[in-house]
Amino acid sequence: MRHFDLVIIGSGSGNSILDDRFADWNVAIVEKGIGPNDAYGGTCLNVGCIPTKMFVHTADVAGAPSAGAGLGVDLDLRGVRWPEIRDRIFGRIDPISEGGRRYRAEGSPNVTLYSGNAAFTGVKQLSVQTGSGSETITADRFVVAAGGRPVIPDVPGLDQIEVRTSDDVMRLEELPRRVIIMGTGFIGAEFAHVFSSLGVEVTMIGRSNRVLRAEDTDVSTRFTEIATERWDLRLNRKVVSAEKVGDQVRLNLEGPDGEDTVEADELLIAVGRTPNTDLIDAAAGGMEINDAGKIAVDDTQRTSVDGVWALGDISSDHELKHVANHETRVVQHNLLHPEAPIASDHRFVPHAVFSGPQIASVGLTEQEARQRGVEYVSSTEDYAGIAYGWAMEDTTGFAKILADPNTGLLLGAHIIGPQAPTLLQPIIQAMHFGLDARSMARGQYWIHPAMPELLENALLNLPLN
Ligand SMILES: Cc1cc2nc3c(=O)[nH]c(=O)nc-3n(C[C@H](O)[C@H](O)[C@H](O)COP(=O)(O)OP(=O)(O)OC[C@H]3O[C@@H](n4cnc5c(N)ncnc54)[C@H](O)[C@@H]3O)c2cc1C
Numbered sequence: 001m002r003h004f005d006l007v008i009i010g011s012g013s014g015n016s017i018l019d020d021r022f023a024d025w026n027v028a029i030v031e032k033g034i035g036p037n038d039a040y041g042g043t044c045l046n047v048g049c050i051p052t053k054m055f056v057h058t059a060d061v062a063g064a065p066s067a068g069a070g071l072g073v074d075l076d077l078r079g080v081r082w083p084e085i086r087d088r089i090f091g092r093i094d095p096i097s098e099g100g101r102r103y104r105a106e107g108s109p110n111v112t113l114y115s116g117n118a119a120f121t122g123v124k125q126l127s128v129q130t131g132s133g134s135e136t137i138t139a140d141r142f143v144v145a146a147g148g149r150p151v152i153p154d155v156p157g158l159d160q161i162e163v164r165t166s167d168d169v170m171r172l173e174e175l176p177r178r179v180i181i182m183g184t185g186f187i188g189a190e191f192a193h194v195f196s197s198l199g200v201e202v203t204m205i206g207r208s209n210r211v212l213r214a215e216d217t218d219v220s221t222r223f224t225e226i227a228t229e230r231w232d233l234r235l236n237r238k239v240v241s242a243e244k245v246g247d248q249v250r251l252n253l254e255g256p257d258g259e260d261t262v263e264a265d266e267l268l269i270a271v272g273r274t275p276n277t278d279l280i281d282a283a284a285g286g287m288e289i290n291d292a293g294k295i296a297v298d299d300t301q302r303t304s305v306d307g308v309w310a311l312g313d314i315s316s317d318h319e320l321k322h323v324a325n326h327e328t329r330v331v332q333h334n335l336l337h338p339e340a341p342i343a344s345d346h347r348f349v350p351h352a353v354f355s356g357p358q359i360a361s362v363g364l365t366e367q368e369a370r371q372r373g374v375e376y377v378s379s380t381e382d383y384a385g386i387a388y389g390w391a392m393e394d395t396t397g398f399a400k401i402l403a404d405p406n407t408g409l410l411l412g413a414h415i416i417g418p419q420a421p422t423l424l425q426p427i428i429q430a431m432h433f434g435l436d437a438r439s440m441a442r443g444q445y446w447i448h449p450a451m452p453e454l455l456e457n458a459l460l461n462l463p464l465n
């Protein structure tokens, strides 16, 4: 039984823990491989943030004809070379992933890489199933960074047909003619934009009456209006069963107007992700699991077992790479300085949805502020109200800001429209560093006539006391 100073489970954010400061630690990394090619390096690199955004940018470029039409510029989309797009994207990503694996396997003298599934068999005791058999390893410290995986819902017939998830849909052999997307969250919204911009007929199915309904209601209502124009949007639907008809997938639905069906070449399931606590048998490792099925951690990322930390999707409320990265830095510090641990800061966690249009958000939504009884004022500025919005002929985008009426401190901000994630960043900065709305609006220059004037105006229009 080999014993290590540190065992890390998961090569996503977990891979970033080790730097020169760990050079004299005897470390093991265990990675089972992710996606269709059992890749090294976790979700974001291989099947998540990075390839999706490379597809999103390509989709944005493919969308130029519809953007140009309103400006008096007539463009045609003459073709989409899907295999080339796919191979360009993964031709960049796969070598990075393989390089990362090789570096840990061959270029890190103090690291042993186990390529296989890890499952706890006791407290700080792990069974690793590799190609060459099973091995039990132990360590003084563990970092659990094993992430999550897509959920496949329990729908009759679904287990009889081949479905796609974000893990494999980006590697399709050919671009389908029609795609059904089940789920109206982040992944649904991003892939609907990608596929429809590339010319695929998209049908999106949702349980509720809005797409992206966790967003501020004004934002998700506006996004739903736009989505209705772009895709065959079937809301308030229950998926009753799934079947294969010839080479097509058929879903039988139940909705407010009775039953309907939808058929397509491919079905993408995007109804959320589940943490891999079961795969690693976190309970056998003595770790407390919370109601969401995630590993319970304190604010220093410590689990209920002394010497075992967890981070990222397997323990966090926020399934976002920038949060996993932040928690990684906290765990890194706490491994090196157990006598002076630091805490994660989850006060102002932003997110963005890279769809068409884009959305970005930080802090309280208006409905959350109301529910929590937080005193607030709000202000909304349309892109159509600023010079750069005129340039783009934007008619649907806006920024909404919530602030404390007495102090002017920002409580939340929500943007829907071009470059929303980039536009939001100064608001995130202001919230972190305690900048009030008036100082932010008038204490600096705003480049004219650039898009951030959207924020300048929204800040100036807040009805503060
Ligand atoms: C399609 C998609 C798009 C996304 N886009 C964005 C985005 O734009 N911005 C953003 O902030 N976030 C995005 N995310 C979320 C982001 O990818 C995750 O929050 C982040 O990658 C989580 O990192 P992690 O280190 O916790 O887990 P992961 O990166 O998932 O790493 C966990 C690793 O553990 C391995 N593992 C699991 N179980 C075992 C086991 N039993 N034994 C051995 N190894 C195991 C897995 O194979 C995996 O490699 C996206 C996610 C998806 C799915």
Ligand SMILES: NC(=O)c1ccc[n+]([C@@H]2O[C@H](COP(=O)([O-])OP(=O)(O)OC[C@H]3O[C@@H](n4cnc5c(N)ncnc54)[C@H](O)[C@@H]3O)[C@@H](O)[C@H]2O)c1
Residues within 6 Å of the ligand: 153, 154, 182, 183, 184, 185, 186, 187, 188, 190, 206, 207, 212, 213, 270, 271, 272, 273, 318, 319, 320, 351, 352, 353, 354
């Ligand atoms: N841009 C980004 O940062 C980005 C992009 C993609 C994914 N992610 C992360 O990955 C996570 C997973 O994405 P996702 O889109 O799968 O999840 P999600 O939680 O964003 O959305 C899931 C959707 O599926 C619906 N749903 C759940 N169960 C269902 C069922 N049985 N039938 C029909 N609909 C059902 C939910 O109501 C919700 O609308 C996100 O929550 C996010 O944290 C982030």
